[in-house]
Amino acid sequence: MNGHRIHRVAKLTGLSKDVIRVWERRYGLVKPSRSSNRYREYSDEEVALLRFVKAQMDLGATIGGLAAEGHDALVARMRAATPVTPEEEKPHDRLLVDLIGSLDPLDKAAFERKLNGAVAVIPFEEALHRILLPLQRRIGELWHEGRLNVGVEHYVTKLVQQKLFSVMNQLPVNESGPRVLIACPEGEIHEVGAQAVAYIAATRGCQVYYLGPNLPTSDLLSFCERITPDLVLLSLTDTKPEAAAIQQLKDLEAIAGRWPVAVGGQGARALGHLLHETNIELLDDLTALHSRLMVLVSTRMLAARG
Structure with missing residues (x-):
């Protein structure tokens, strides 16, 4: 799960840093963790919630009314109202070309630097739809076409799996959901x-x-x-x-x-x-x-x- 500092959250949500801090202190909409150097770090879900709240206010809702619903109710409503959009599914084409170019011949350092850097700066679910799954599909196609060594295909697959399991392990255990x-x-x-x-x-x-x-x-x-x-x-x-x-x-x-x-x-x-x-x-x-x-x-x- 990515941790985003407040300047990055401001860019991702279109909200000012001051507004984010007020919504945090006055309304408790988000509860960022603290990094080892004491910087606020916001999770992917908190970034998504801030986006959702801003969108609701653009439609006429008030921050007081939204905050009165409570954090859990807002998250549930956000999830129900946020389907995957075609834009979210659209891959980062230039990045995919660069990543695949680092595989033949294999340049491990360049490949992992580009992949890790791209995934780290956007919410993980967006990275999943626009980078990791398209990359996996393309790697599979190249292997089936005989243009990629099976060892390289396994190497990329394991990296993608590691990222998925890493974020899964950080999710809270849900004991009441279906x-x-x-x-x-x-x-x-x-x-x-x-x-x-x-x-x-x-x-x-x-x-x-x-x-x-x-x-x-x-x-x-x-x-x-x-x-x-x-x-x-x-x-x-x-x-x-x-x-x-x-x-x-x-x-x-x-x-x-x-x-x-x-x-x-x-x-x-x-x-x-x-x-x-x-x-x-x-x-x-x-x-x-x-x-x-x-x-x-x-x-x-x-x-x-x-």
């Missing part, structure tokens, strides 16, 4: 997309159970029986022959008959013509994922209030 199980079914070994989904679900207030790649259906079913998930999200990246795809869906329907199941990824999109005959949902982009998670979280919140 239970979301995330995995790659048997035969699916590419897990970066599933890890990204796990991060997004955790930041939306879900209890995330991430089980990783190549999970046999029997073990998936057994784990579902253990935790009773509110939603099972499965990443399908490989495009299978028709017969194999039909068999895979048949196996997954044993789970979908008892718990809600949704699939995403390139392999899932290729199954679109088969999914309408099943109880399995298709989440074919990040906006659809966001909307599904918001429905899940809102339903849990309403049930808790009732």
Whole structure:
């Protein structure tokens, strides 16, 4: 999770440093941590919340009225009102070209310096959508085309995974949100997309159970029986022959008959013509994922209030 100093937050939000400090002291909208040298450091979510509050005020809301809602209620409303936009998904094209240029021949220092520097200066979820996932997709394409050594592909993949796990480990444990199980079914070994989904679900207030790649259906079913998930999200990246795809869906329907199941990824999109005959949902982009998670979280919140 990135920590942003106040001058950077001012640039990211369009608010002055004085306004940010007043909203912090008077209204408690954000609670920055302190770095080792005592500088304020604001999290990605606090930057997003300040953006959301500013946008609400541009629409006519008052800071007093917004602050009266309370921090948690504002965060929940922000999450529900903030789908992934096409601009957020648009990659940093020039940066991607530079990064890939540092891989052949491999210049480790240059590659990691450029990647780390780019990811550090923007909220992590934006970096995920605009840098890390597009980079991973491009690396995969180059490997499939025979233009990139598999060792280099593994090197980049592990760096992306390290960043995802690092921010995941810094997220607070959510004990009251809906239970979301995330995995790659048997035969699916590419897990970066599933890890990204796990991060997004955790930041939306879900209890995330991430089980990783190549999970046999029997073990998936057994784990579902253990935790009773509110939603099972499965990443399908490989495009299978028709017969194999039909068999895979048949196996997954044993789970979908008892718990809600949704699939995403390139392999899932290729199954679109088969999914309408099943109880399995298709989440074919990040906006659809966001909307599904918001429905899940809102339903849990309403049930808790009732």
